[in-house]
Amino acid sequence: MNSAISILRDCVVPATPTRSQNRVQRRVEKGAQSDDFVSKSGKLLRGGIEMKQAIGRELRQGPDSVGRAKRGASNESEAKNQDVARQLAWxxxxxxxxLEEIRYFWARTLGISGPQWMILMALADLDQGEGVPVKVVSKMLHVDPxxxxxQSKMLEKKGFMRRKTSEEDARIVQMSLTDKTYKLIAGLASEQEALNNFIFAEFSDRELSELTGKLAALKKRLEKASLKVTMGI
Incomplete structure (x- = not known):
């Protein structure tokens, strides 16, 4: 009877563990805790390694990929600029x-050549009443003095201009248009004005002024570029 009651009590209320059982239990619990610690430590270690690897990949790939993107964009922009520059040159x-065709048309009306027409136009723009030196005209036309x-001697023979030695320097020859030439140019003024209006019809005065400024700046850059090419730079 007592043994039966003892068995029944043990089923309802856990029996008090012995010392040996307590030691075993503690070892089991410590082992479980140790396993749990090792498992967590392993996860943290693996996570740290993976994060380190990810950061390494980002450091290796990030700047390089950004650099490649920038270089690609830069190269594409430079290629487009080169295409535009070639198109502009053409x-x-x-x-x-x-312009050469138009110059020859006006020159034929006077019975002279295209370059001779340009010399007359240069004198018409530059002369302030005292004549224009040969060097000044040659610089404006970008030709040798x-x-x-x-050409000016030929024009002088045809009565289109006068040539006289400068009173201040005998080495300098001053050129000026004759009255005959001024009258001929004045007779063409209305036709030239009509043609210019047609050519620049799509430009306002402001746009035409800005375009002229841009072309003047481009001309200066081209002059410098010509010097670089000549000097082999």
């Missing part, structure tokens, strides 16, 4: 051809 070359000298 447009300027075409404009020069058409000897060319201007030769």
């Amino acid at each position: 447009e300027i070359a075409a404009i020069n051809v058409h 000897s060319f201007v000298t030769t």
